[in-house]
Amino acid sequence: MSVQMMMRRGWMAGVAGLFLLGGVVTAVQAADSSYKGKTIRFLSSSNVHQEAFADKLKEIGKEWGMKVEVRMVTTDELQKKVVLDFVGKADTWDLVYTGGVQRTFEWFDGGIIDDLAPYMEKHGDKSLLDWQGFTESARGAVTFDKHILGIAMATSDQAVAYRKDVFDNADEKAAFKAKYGYDLMPPATYKQYYDIAQFFTRKKGETLAGQVLDNDFYGIINSNKKGTFLWHDYENQLIAFGAHACDPKTLKAGLMSPASIAAAEYYKSLVPFWPANHINMSSGEATTLFATGRVAMQFEYFDRVIFTVGKKETPITAEKVGYVVPPTVEGNPLGVKHPFRSGPAVVSLYSLSKNKEAAYKLLEAAVSAENQLDMARKKPGYMPTRTATMVDLAKEMPVVQYLIDVANGAADALSDAQLMPYPCILKSSEIGDAISDSISAILVGGGVKAELTKANEKLDRALASLKKN
Structure with a gap:
């Protein structure tokens, strides 16, 4: 079967077998789940990655006897909604899609999302969340010192x-x-x-x-x-x-x-x-x-x-x-x-959640190797963040070899945390806006040095409030 045919049929061949394998991962906990009856709320913008992930959360939640509620908004609305809810001390969400990695760092610095490292240590199941099994890019995008700011649940290279x-x-x-x-x-x-x-x-x-x-x-x-x-x-x-x-x-x-x-x-x-x-x-x-x-x-x-x-x-x-x-x-x-x-899709734990353990366990299960492969099969365009899962997917969709080559060093896939090293990343919004404004002006006829000078001065003012490492 051609790549095109596999994509358009959703790669249904083999999915039934995967359900059996994936069912073992979640059903073991479903029989005697301490999370039964809990409601987990996920806020996200809409894209193929987030849609695949949201469907997987609902699927696992149903098996565990949980209710999973998903709300999709625009990227701009997501930023405003999360920040306003946090400032207002609303415990409205449990899991939030942080969008670009730059937002992950901003929200962690502001206390909006939790460090996942303690949850991984206390509640983690290494058979589901093998941290070293994620690509180096996926791990590096969300790691700050010993903190883990979220899980890169999809690759976007x-x-x-x-x-x-x-x-x-x-x-x-x-x-x-x-x-x-x-x-x-x-x-x-x-x-x-x-x-x-x-x-x-x-x-x-x-x-x-x-x-x-x-x-x-x-x-x-x-x-x-x-x-x-x-x-x-x-x-x-x-x-x-x-x-x-x-x-x-x-x-x-x-x-x-x-x-x-x-x-x-x-x-x-x-x-x-x-x-x-x-x-x-x-x-x-x-x-x-x-x-x-x-x-x-x-x-x-x-x-x-x-x-x-x-x-x-x-x-x-x-x-x-x-x-x-x-x-x-x-x-x-x-x-x-x-x-x-590299812009991996990151999901983090909202710091005001009343169901943190349950939310973490749901996140952990959703990004298991089996579930990532299942999401890729059901949602063409979703790309996993585990190297082994990429290899499995490439057997059905050879073009995915591109991601494997990148993961093995064919190119430098750099996250925003590398492009704007800490603490610069805390001003990522100001950096992005200033450069976008200047390049947009240049593309319609503005002078290169004149427009970059304006942007440089604007950034220096924004960066002045940061503390040096």
Whole structure:
């Protein structure tokens, strides 16, 4: 069976057997559960990871005789809701989706979420929560000193998705070689990334892989909508060029460094290869454009592309898409290779919960190896955080080998905690907003140094309240 067919059928083959295995994990506790009758409330934003996790919580809760209530809100509403409820001392939630790792650190610093390390020590079942079985990236994203701030319940690593059918076309390969002097292949460097984006950007009526285009075709696509979308895309550029937004030792902004200026100038140079409305595009909109056949390459979260090209209505099927690690900048002063922002989906324990032990045990059971594989089979696009589970999933969906390669060191998957080392991460919202505002202005014609200077000054004011390590 093809990858596409497995995705569209939800990988149902073998699921019955998995239910038997997964049932043992939860039913042992269900027969004599001390949590029977308890209600656990989970607050989250909505995405394929969170939806898969919420369904799993309900499934286990039912087996344990518990009631699990789930509320899905927007990302912005999630931040406001959790903070307002905490300030108001409301015990409304038990488990909360922290979104990006940066929010996890902010909420831990503010006392909104608990350290899970004591719960793992006192109540943990190592047969379910084998901490060392999680990828290094998943563990590192939520670990601060000896504290564990949450569980990364899903992997969300980035990749360059590219149109294999277009890249492999003999005419396109010959034309590229004639123009640039080297073979057409997925980009390993940002210089190659630029060349390929330029080469494949074409107007309606021109020819692509032997076909006359009915619409304009773009070399690349990014989600450049101001705010979180642009910031998380641009983080990749900063680290690739060797820049830091904040120095954790001096607590000074670093946006006027030569590396930061080079990153901004490079990003601005990509404007001709994006559609005109790139400046208003969300991640979902950008990925949909790729899946409808209008783009040659997309630097995006692997799981989002997998989910989108798995939909029945998309003309670009899974077999037409390949995945490679993001480009690198030769001579990166930070010594990183093929770096990108890794954004694992993290769930934490709300500090005002009245059912902390029960909530922790439910979380622990939901992220077991068997249950992660079950979620991946039921929800195409959900990606596990356990290396062994990735290996099992790759047997059914070979493209998942990409995540295994990344976990084994093919690229530097860096969480926000690494991109903005503590205590800088406590000002992650201010950092993201300032940089997003400046890059957005640059992309519509603003001067690189002028806009970065404004952002740098704004960040220095925000960072002044932090204490040095």
